[in-house]
Amino acid sequence: MNVFKRIHDIFSSNVNHALDKLEDPAKMIRYTVVEMENSLAKAKDSASQMLANIKTREEELRVAKEAESRWDVRAQLAVKNGKDDLAREAISEKQKAQSKVTALETELAELKNISASQEAQIVKLTEKLEEVKAKERTLVARAEHAKEKIKIEKQISATDCSAAIKRFNEMEEKVERLEAEAAVAAKNYESENKFTEMEERESIDKELAEMKAKLNPKAVQTKG
DSSP: OOHHHHHHHHIIIIIHHHHHTTOOHHHHHHHHHHHHHHHHHHHHHHHHHHHHHHHHHHHHHHHHHHHHHHHHHHHHHHHHTTOHHHHHHHHHHHHHHHHHHHHHHHHHHHHHHHHHHHHHHHHHHHHHHHHHHHHHHHHHHHHHHHHHHHHHHHHHHHOOOHHHHHHHHHHHHHHHHHHHHHHHHHHHHHHHHHHHHHHHHHHHHHHHHHHHHHHOHHHHHHHO
């Protein structure tokens, strides 16, 4: 029974697969816990069967030892009474019982070793299950975070930014052209104002001269 290999397989083939395929991490972790609980139940059931087998073999060993002792007593009794044939028969049965005792003792030793190993695995599996249950909420949160991170990374990788960058560059160029046109328009407006002022001043000076000539012709002549 390799319970821990089974646990490793569950994590490897189910949880990691779930994250890769963006499945529901909480569901997969809960499934893992259930699988571990089932494995623990099977391990306990197997251990119980093993203990039952040990008890059966122990009873068989007790009976075999009693038979060995009984045939030994009978063999001695037959020898005392000069019954060699009965003594031989009793010794034969005693030897058969001895062989059975030896076989049962060997089998019992192996069964007890297996039982001890099962008990150790049950303890470890129980501790691991409790650890997983205690960390279940944290594992779900981490899995959800990992899933969302994968989604975002895939979305970023799948997005074509070239079109957006091109539109941004075109808009930037338009703004720069508008700024240049605005600067030229401002400069032209300033020059136009200066020319307009000069023209107005010249018109005023001309009209003033004409007015002076009309109202004071002598002053104009003398000046001339």
